[in-house]
Amino acid sequence: MTEQKFTLHVREFTTTPGPRFKEDGHYSGQEFREDYLLPRYLEAVKSGACLHVILKATKGYASSFLEEAFGGLVRQGYKKSEIRKHLKIHSNDRPWYEPEIYSYIDEA
Amino acid sequence: MGTFPEMMLLRICLLAGSGFYDFVKSNVRINNSAIGIIEKCGDSYVDPEKVAELLDMVARHMKMTVDQEDGHQTTAIECMTNTIEHASGNQPSRKCEKKWWFSVYYDTRNNVAKFAFVDTGIGIFESLKRRRFPLFGSIKRSEILKLLLADSTDRNSIKPKDRTSTKLSHRGKGLPNIARRNRLRIISNNVYADVENNQYLMMEQNFSGSIICWKYSTQNHEQHDD
Numbered sequence: 382m383t384e385q386k387f388t389l390h391v392r393e394f395t396t397t398p399g400p401r402f403k404e405d406g407h408y409s410g411q412e413f414r415e416d417y418l419l420p421r422y423l424e425a426v427k428s429g430a431c432l433h434v435i436l437k438a439t440k441g442y443a444s445s446f447l448e449e450a451f452g453g454l455v456r457q458g459y460k461k462s463e464i465r466k467h468l469k470i471h472s473n474d475r476p477w478y479e480p481e482i483y484s485y486i487d488e489a
Numbered sequence: 490m491g492t493f494p495e496m497m498l499l500r501i502c503l504l505a506g507s508g509f510y511d512f513v514k515s516n517v518r519i520n521n522s523a524i525g526i527i528e529k530c531g532d533s534y535v536d537p538e539k540v541a542e543l544l545d546m547v548a549r550h551m552k553m554t555v556d557q558e559d560g561h562q563t564t565a566i567e568c569m570t571n572t573i574e575h576a577s578g579n580q581p582s583r584k585c586e587k588k589w590w591f592s593v594y595y596d597t598r599n600n601v602a603k604f605a606f607v608d609t610g611i612g613i614f615e616s617l618k619r620r621r622f623p624l625f626g627s628i629k630r631s632e633i634l635k636l637l638l639a640d641s642t643d644r645n646s647i648k649p650k651d652r653t654s655t656k657l658s659h660r661g662k663g664l665p666n667i668a669r670r671n672r673l674r675i676i677s678n679n680v681y682a683d684v685e686n687n688q689y690l691m692m693e694q695n696f697s698g699s700i701i702c703w704k705y706s707t708q709n710h711e712q713h714d715d
Contacts, residue, residue, distance in 0.1 A: 406534040445662070
């Protein structure tokens, strides 16, 4: 793993995360994955680095948002083992989101 | 539930004849500032910004921490998501009925916030029926709701792919999140649940949609996020 650090703050996308799909409402997990998470993830993978996703400074996350954003990577064809290797979730102020997100990746 | 008696004679004599309706449109004005503040919103799609606006008001008055506010925000979004995902079943023609209302009443006297979410969808059980949920029909609806609200340990009795009405293993995690709220009460179709008191009852009348209510007071902190 290289030293270069790739970081994605969810607040770059929104401070009020919404539903699962784009057609269900504003700031969906699908939109976050397609427009923010996946491009940055691929960039990190290409550089052999890890993408650090920072969850803080937003309102609460619905399970469907998180599942669609992170579990959706697996359904899009990316290997679970690779995702676990190149993606690190940071949620110090609300630590329960970290295992929740990893479980969505593992169960997808 | 606010439904009329089925017998026409009773409707006329008991309600109309009694003069009850003379008092329905009350002229009495309630002074909101003395009792509490009510805020509400509604729409046909998930709107996290609107909910955040509403909750900010209560959070400010009740001096909620960010985590506590987050818990209510998450629950409201889960409710809305359920409305959008379940309300039309698999009938696109019912799309227009995906409508929800969310209200927060802040009781200034007792420092209690009361949350109410209503949707005019088809209700949890009608949705499960249409999507051929495996347990549907084999056990009572009230028992199904209990299972759907249960945490992941209790839910092991349902295979992962069967936990959700969509039959996709990655779905169906919203209801257990909703179940974390204090004094949670749910009415959906003909099932009433008082989750805190573990009461799951069948009702005689059917409600097309869902009503989800919960309370928050500074005296009854929830476990980690509320």
